[in-house]
Structure formats: C-alpha cells, structure tokens
Amino acid sequence: MDALVLTQRHVGKIVELCGRDVFADLVIDRLHRALAEKSKGVAPARAGFSRCHGDTGSIEWMPYHVPGDCMTLKTVSYTPFRTTKRQYLPVISATLTRFDDETGRLTAMCDARLLTAIRTGAAxxxxxxxxxxxxxxxxxxxxxxxxxxxxxxxxxxxxxxxxxxxxxxxxxxxxxxxxxxxxxxxxxxxxxxxxxxxxxxxxxxxxxxxxxxxxxxxxxxxxxxxxxxxxxxxxxxxxxxxxxxxxxxxxxxxxxxxxxxxxxxxxxxxxxxxxxxxxxxxxxxxxxxxxxxxxxxxxxxHALEDHVALDVLLQLAAETGVGERMLMEHLPDDALDPYTFAH
Known part of the structure; x- marks a missing residue:
C-alpha cells in the first residue's frame, strides 16, 4: 500500500480549493463532536527532549491511538530563540504521520505546521x-x-x-x-x-x-x-x-x-x-x-486535535484529488531476506 504524502504545497492547494473558512469550520465541528462523544482513542501526555539555549525549546512527539483502526503521531519542534540558522523560520515545525493499526504500515504523512495552528485555534x-x-x-x-x-x-x-x-x-x-x-x-x-x-x-x-x-x-x-x-x-x-x-x-x-x-x-x-x-x-x-x-x-x-485535523485534511485531499502516493517502506521479495527488493 502506498502512503499518501501531503507536502506544504499540497496542504496550501487544499486550503486554496476548499477555502480557509470551510477548513476551519470542519476542524472546529469535528473536534467538538469527538470531544463530546468521548472518542475511544488513547492519548498519553506528550513527551520529548528539551533543547539547548537555556532549555527554551523542545522536540516532542504526540501519539493518538484508536485500537483496531489507526495511530496518528505528530513530531513537533518548538524553537522560540533566534539564531543565524533560524532567523526567518517559524517558531513551530511539525510533521504528522498515520499508521494502520492492524498492519503497522504507514498510510499517510503530511507537513503539519499549518494544521497545528488551525487545530489550536479550533480548540x-x-x-x-x-x-x-x-x-x-x-x-x-x-x-x-x-x-x-x-x-x-x-x-x-x-x-x-x-x-x-x-x-x-x-x-x-x-x-x-x-x-x-x-x-x-x-x-x-x-x-x-x-x-x-x-x-x-x-x-x-x-x-x-x-x-x-x-x-x-x-x-x-x-x-x-x-x-x-x-x-x-x-x-x-x-x-x-x-x-x-x-x-x-x-x-x-x-x-x-x-x-x-x-x-x-x-x-x-x-x-x-x-x-x-x-x-x-x-x-x-x-x-x-x-x-x-x-x-x-x-x-x-491535545493529540486528539491533531488526529481530527488530519482526518479533515485527508477527507479534503480525497475530494480534491490533491496529494502524492509513494511507496515509503521497504518491502522485500522474501520477508526473511532484507536484501531482496520487491518489483
């Protein structure tokens, strides 16, 4: 199974085609519903590493697991300090990935900088x-x-x-x-x-x-x-x-x-x-x-917010036909021999 990859360009195109109001409204309403229905997912507190520069930044991971269905994982970095390398970069960078719970395979990944901002506003x-x-x-x-x-x-x-x-x-x-x-x-x-x-x-x-x-x-x-x-x-x-x-x-x-x-x-x-x-x-x-x-x-x-925002993005990607499918994982011809390659 190929994974759906949504880069910054793809995310921007989806927002352009659907409109920022539609996107925001969907995330707000879906998040409200998910919270009210007490979703069956599990979201442990995020964990990660403090960075240098006086521990003012961090690199963290936020998982959300729906048993029998999927797992959404966000990795996010928070870097409020300004260095030569970061002079013109946003404070927050993030990537979202989704895995099938039965097979463990990667099914989707996307740039999550905009999604993080949208889901936080939605909350x-x-x-x-x-x-x-x-x-x-x-x-x-x-x-x-x-x-x-x-x-x-x-x-x-x-x-x-x-x-x-x-x-x-x-x-x-x-x-x-x-x-x-x-x-x-x-x-x-x-x-x-x-x-x-x-x-x-x-x-x-x-x-x-x-x-x-x-x-x-x-x-x-x-x-x-x-x-x-x-x-x-x-x-x-x-x-x-x-x-x-x-x-x-x-x-x-x-x-x-x-x-x-x-x-x-x-x-x-x-x-x-x-x-x-x-x-x-x-x-x-x-x-x-x-x-x-x-x-x-x-x-x-809350990692549930990321999970819901990714749901909305994947729905809109399917409706607009935006995104790229890629085989991200190594699948050998012989599962016992990692040096064989599937064709």
Missing amino acids: SAVASRLLARPESRVLGLVGAGAQAVTQAHALSRVFPLEQILVHDIEASHAASFADRVRFLDLQVRPAGLAELVATADIICTATTVGVGEGPVLSADGLQPHAHINAVGADLVGKTELPLPLLRAALVVPDHLDQARHEGECQQLSEPEIGPRLSAVCSHPERWAPYRHRTTVFDSTG
Whole structure:
C-alpha cells in the first residue's frame, strides 16, 4: 500500500480549493463532536527532549491511538530563540504521520505546521463557544505571532466579533497583525494591556514568554465575564496567567496530565482544577452558567486535535484529488531476506 504524502504545497492547494473558512469550520465541528462523544482513542501526555539555549525549546512527539483502526503521531519542534540558522523560520515545525493499526504500515504523512495552528485555534473556538458569552464581540490577543492569526480566525467563525485588540512586546508584530487578518474584515488595532484587559470579552494569550518570566497578563480590571484561552504554556515553569486569576476562575484543561505538567494547571492543586474540555463538551448545560463568570481554557495541545485535523485534511485531499502516493517502506521479495527488493 502506498502512503499518501501531503507536502506544504499540497496542504496550501487544499486550503486554496476548499477555502480557509470551510477548513476551519470542519476542524472546529469535528473536534467538538469527538470531544463530546468521548472518542475511544488513547492519548498519553506528550513527551520529548528539551533543547539547548537555556532549555527554551523542545522536540516532542504526540501519539493518538484508536485500537483496531489507526495511530496518528505528530513530531513537533518548538524553537522560540533566534539564531543565524533560524532567523526567518517559524517558531513551530511539525510533521504528522498515520499508521494502520492492524498492519503497522504507514498510510499517510503530511507537513503539519499549518494544521497545528488551525487545530489550536479550533480548540479555543470549541472551548470559547461553551464558556464565553455567546454575544462576545471584542477579542483581545496577547501575542501577535502566527498562532494569533488562527485564534482570531477560529473565534470569528463562532462569535459575532466586531473588534480585535492586539498586544505584543514586539511592536512590529502588533502593527502588522491587521494586514495578516485582513480577510476577516474586522476592526483591528494595537492596544495596551490595560485597555485590552478592560475591554475584551475573550482573551487569547499565545506568547513565547520564557520559563519563569510570566505572567504576561494582569487580572486587574478584567471583565467579570471574561473568558481566556491560555495557549502559550508548553514547558515546565512556563506560564502566562497570574495565580490569583486562575484561582478565581473555572479552569478547564484540554489534557489534564499534560496541563498539570506544563500548562497553567501546574500552578494549581488538584481541587482547584475544573472539568476537562471533553466533560464540558459532553454536558454543556452543566457549565453554561459559568459564561457569566471568569473562565480559563488551559490549552496545551491535545493529540486528539491533531488526529481530527488530519482526518479533515485527508477527507479534503480525497475530494480534491490533491496529494502524492509513494511507496515509503521497504518491502522485500522474501520477508526473511532484507536484501531482496520487491518489483
């Protein structure tokens, strides 16, 4: 069996043919459904290696296994530091692979840089749709990097947004954000943290703050109904939100074990942590009253999100006929002799 290979060019072509809104909507809806149905898949906490440069980066792997069906595996590198080699490269690089569970054979692989950004935005949209006020109109973004684009896009698909306030310690990032999300046709402008916190109904923090250098957001002046998607915490000791804010809020993690290790939940004791996102998706009526209180989605990146995003990509690849099939594996004529080659 040949594996379907989707390069950056193929992924871009699929988005071009189907439209970014269709792609985002499919991932949001499929992810919501998968979480609500408590998928039978198994997703252990991600593991990996810390890198050099003061342990500010990492190379990790995130598996998702559906017994009897398939296994999806993402390898991802996080490199927030800038060197000569990385001067113009994105902070996150990723590759997704899928294996047949019965044969163990590789069935698909793709570049996952865009998919990672889309599925992270989709997760925030799912959580916000359940925990934020439905009439939310002002989005605040703390951190105006690549992830902020898909956060804004996904949230615009599920809320009647009218304005986006942007804050970044790199003024040029905040200044260029309006051009990067021009396709949303929303009012976008840079703002100071105090104004952003006091005005936004929904806030997304997606920063590269260093280990031990947080928080990046103050609880002072926060609207009492504000919902926060905390996206940037992904290392031990790296957090974006102040502890008093977390203790005053309903904190909902995506993956509990992972969030306690490297998310905002690493600041909290077990009784201070709220339900998992899957529980909120399964029983939305139970948590609906919290839409009028402060809520936090602790988004560390669940492998289920990658699995769902790959499902969507493979479906659209089949519908559009985009992709390349390749025999990636060595299949000898004689299974007992690795030096024979199948023809």
